[in-house]
Amino acid sequence: MRVAVTDACIFIDLIELEMITSFFQLDLELHTSVAVINELYPEQKQILEAYKSVGKLHIHNLQEDDFLEMKQIAFPRGLSQEDRSVIYLAKKLGGAIVISSDKLVRDFAGKLNLPYHGIFWILDQLVSEGLIEKSKAIQILSEMPKINSMYQAAGLKREIEKRLALWN
Incomplete structure (x- = not known):
């Protein structure tokens, strides 16, 4: 089983796109950290x-020595x-996967x-592991730009179009 640390934007998108149940079925x-959880709305936290x-889900409450x-x-x-807490946890957990939609987070992790x-990697994993059907993935792809304007950017539109072509 691979270890991964997730940030708030991923949790928000997974909940909004109704993928959270499937996400937690991945191997x-x-x-995540308490700081990340505190970025969420009460219903998302619940x-x-x-x-x-x-x-x-393991939620880490960072202590003073962690902040040092x-x-x-x-x-x-x-x-x-x-x-920062996400990247720190990934390092502390021995090189865990950082899962984030934030380019700055991913770039620094790299x-x-x-x-x-x-x-998109999560969606690819869900399809390849048979946790969601391709038809459901196509529906999710069409919803992405509606729930988060970030997915209307040219580069992310290409990622959506690439998968639409692959799964249609």
């Missing part, structure tokens, strides 16, 4: 709390404390030689 040991209660260790990492200025992926 991943999923982690959904994730259910996965925590059955051992599917984090100060030793030359994070880019644009990274929030929550994003600089630290941490594996990283985003929402």
Whole structure:
């Protein structure tokens, strides 16, 4: 089982796109931080709390010594404390996968030689592992630009179109 650390934007998109149940069926040991959880709305927190209660999500409450260790990492200025906690946890957990839709997070994870992926990788995994049908994935792809304007950007539109062509 691969270990992965997830940020808030991924959780938000997975919940909005109704993929969260399938996501937690992937062969991943999923982690995040209290700081990330605190970025979510109460109903989103409640959904994730259910996965925590059955051992599917590990939520780390960083301590003072963790924050001291984090100060030793030359994070880019644009990274929030929550994003920093995701990268720190991935390092602390022995090179866990960073799962984020935030380019700055993924780029910095790459600089630290941490594996990283985003929402499209999750969708690819769900289809390849048979956790969702291609028809459902196509429906999700069409919903993405509606729930998050980020997916209207040219590069992300190409990712959507590539998968639409592959799964149609």
